[in-house]
Amino acid sequence: MYxxxxxxxxxxxFIDLNSAFAxxxxxxxxxxxxxxxxVTNRISKECCVIAASYEAKALGIKVGMRLSxxxxxxxxxxxxETDAPKYHQVYQKLVRIxxxxxxxxxxxxxxxxxxxxxxMEPTLNGRSLVDIGYEIKQRVxxxxxxxxxxxxxxxxxxxxxxxxAGWHKPDGLDVIDHKNLKKFYxxxxxxxxxxxxxxxxxxxxxxxxxxxxxxxAADEYMLKKRVFNSIxxxxxxxxxxxxxxxxxxxxxxxxxxxxxLRDPTNKDDLLRSYLSFLCETTGMxxxxxxxxxxxxxxxxxxxxxxxxxxxxxxxxxxxxNQEIYRRALELFNQRPSGADVQTMGIYCYGVEPSKxxxxxxxxxxxxxxxxxxAVDEINDFYGAFTVYSANTIxxxxxxxxxxxxxxxxxxxxxxKRA
Amino acid sequence: xxxxxxxNEVVDIVPIxxxxxxxxxxCVPWKMVYRGREIIFTQLGMRHPTEKGKxxxxxxxxxxxxxxxxxxxxxxxxxxxxxxxxxxxxx
Numbered sequence: 001m002y003x004x005x006x007x008x009x010x011x012x013x014f015i016d017l018n019s020a021f022a023x024x025x026x027x028x029x030x031x032x033x034x035x036x037x038x039v040t041n042r043i044s045k046e047c048c049v050i051a052a053s054y055e056a057k058a059l060g061i062k063v064g065m066r067l068s069x070x071x072x073x074x075x076x077x078x079x080x081e082t083d084a085p086k087y088h089q090v091y092q093k094l095v096r097i098x099x100x101x102x103x104x105x106x107x108x109x110x111x112x113x114x115x116x117x118x119x120m121e122p123t124l125n126g127r128s129l130v131d132i133g134y135e136i137k138q139r140v141x142x143x144x145x146x147x148x149x150x151x152x153x154x155x156x157x158x159x160x161x162x163x164x165a166g167w168h169k170p171d172g173l174d175v176i177d178h179k180n181l182k183k184f185y186x187x188x189x190x191x192x193x194x195x196x197x198x199x200x201x202x203x204x205x206x207x208x209x210x211x212x213x214x215x216x217a218a219d220e221y222m223l224k225k226r227v228f229n230s231i232x233x234x235x236x237x238x239x240x241x242x243x244x245x246x247x248x249x250x251x252x253x254x255x256x257x258x259x260x261l262r263d264p265t266n267k268d269d270l271l272r273s274y275l276s277f278l279c280e281t282t283g284m285x286x287x288x289x290x291x292x293x294x295x296x297x298x299x300x301x302x303x304x305x306x307x308x309x310x311x312x313x314x315x316x317x318x319x320x321n322q323e324i325y326r327r328a329l330e331l332f333n334q335r336p337s338g339a340d341v342q343t344m345g346i347y348c349y350g351v352e353p354s355k356x357x358x359x360x361x362x363x364x365x366x367x368x369x370x371x372x373x374a375v376d377e378i379n380d381f382y383g384a385f386t387v388y389s390a391n392t393i394x395x396x397x398x399x400x401x402x403x404x405x406x407x408x409x410x411x412x413x414x415x416k417r418a
Numbered sequence: 419x420x421x422x423x424x425x426n427e428v429v430d431i432v433p434i435x436x437x438x439x440x441x442x443x444x445c446v447p448w449k450m451v452y453r454g455r456e457i458i459f460t461q462l463g464m465r466h467p468t469e470k471g472k473x474x475x476x477x478x479x480x481x482x483x484x485x486x487x488x489x490x491x492x493x494x495x496x497x498x499x500x501x502x503x504x505x506x507x508x509x
Contacts, residue, residue, distance in 0.1 A: 024464070027463055027464050028463040028464035028479035028486075029463055029479060029481070029486040029504055030461050030463055030481040030486060031481065031484075031485065031486050031504060031505075032486075032504075078421055080421070080422070085466055085467070085468035085469075085477065086464065086466050086477075088466070089464070089465075089466035089467070145463070145464055381471060381472050382471040382472070386471070
């Protein structure tokens with residue numbers, strides 16, 4: 001059944017906000033409209049563009065480019081700091097619009113969402129998904145803002161719907177079905193396909209697959225046994241033909257946080273404070289997800305280009321900031337001494353459902369749990385980091401919460417700290 | 419270089435309360451008096467809620483056609499604050 005191109009009617013709609021953060025800022029600030037601008041987490045001389053407006057992109061300014069490089073291309077390039085509540089408002093309104101059309105909607109990230117219209121035919125009243133797509137575009141302009149533009153892609157699976165959404169940017173609406181699938185592939189390169197970056201491209205090239213049409217023509221056995229040497233080859237074989245294989249929930253494997261130091265240092269007291277801050281935010285995420293962890297990994301990259309990590313799995317699980325910090329510090333103290341730390345991070349693994357609701361036989365364990373709960377409640381009521389560890393003071397001064405680009409699972413938590 | 423000029427001053431605001439706005443914004447700042455100068459807003463860029471602890475803050479991004487202004491209404495204390503001005507001449 002997976003050997004042929006999927007001939008079912010396209011019922012998956014992929015919605016992609018154009019340059020989401022930059023467009024949201026242009027919506028909020030009319031004087032920025034039509035001008036090259038971008039956003040970053042914290043403005044400094046060497047900060048990076050994390051979202052660029054279409055006007056900036058047209059000049060060659062790309063996401064990830066440093067501010068100094070962007071200004072070299074365009075001296076009038078404007079950089080703003082991110083504003084999470086603003087983007088959350090856009091996100092919420094977009095979700096609300098999407099849910100008006102189907103209960104089967106989900107967000108792939110802050111600026112990308114999927115509507116599954118399977119089983120919704122009776123409520124469409126004979127309207128095509130293209131009609132509905134144009135209606136959603138108009139509603140986004142009316143309900144979120146007149147500057148907001150979205151790309152819409154419609155196809156048989158999420159992968160192809162996403163490709164369709166990126167076919168004619170900005171403000172496009174395209175359908176990919178079995179009739180024009182090959183035409184679409186003929187216009188694209190391997191790197192245009194979501195999930196194919198340089199390494200996968202080189203892997204495909206080494207087997208004579210130089211373009212998407214050749215990728216489509218490749219047989220499943222070769223993709224599975226030779227090119228990818230795993231089940232990934234089969235997934236690609238099906239995905240390219242429009243069969244859905246990406247509609248599963250991923251398991252929570254690790255929870256963590258990292259920080260790039262503006263001024264690399266080897267000062268122990270400063271680094272410990274940064275680590276303490278990272279442990280506090282990691283602890284918040286752990287409890288927000290209602291889980292506990294058994295393993296901790298601490299890692300660092302140094303100014304000299306070398307890197308280091310240490311990890312340890314414990315017999316008992318933990319979830320409080322203090323427990324995470326104590327375990328992380330034991331590992332962190334083992335790092336090579338003297339080297340200036342440029343980037344550092346921590347993550348907890350061995351994640352399992354929380355047992356915090358179970359009564360403990362030991363009074364000291366119950367006290368730690370009660371204290372953590374009380375601190376969380378105070379911070380929830382008066383704002384995050386109202387009460388926090390003294391170790392964290394220096395870290396809190398410099399570390400800023402990042403806007404999550406991937407999933408949206410910590411967005412609500414982030415907003416409490418915004 | 420940050421194009422925003424931070425102000426963070428309490429200001430006088432004349433808002434419009436629209437009774438029949440449907441899903442649109444029901445309360446929008448119309449006029450602001452800032453350091454004796456009267457500014458009339460011509461465009462609402464975006465409104466979004468945010469929180470300071472448990473206090474609800476309504477953030478309005480307004481424009482008078484020349485500059486952009488961020489104004490925040492503290493819904494608990496009913497105070498309007500001009501947070502920053504983004505000068506049109508800069509951009």
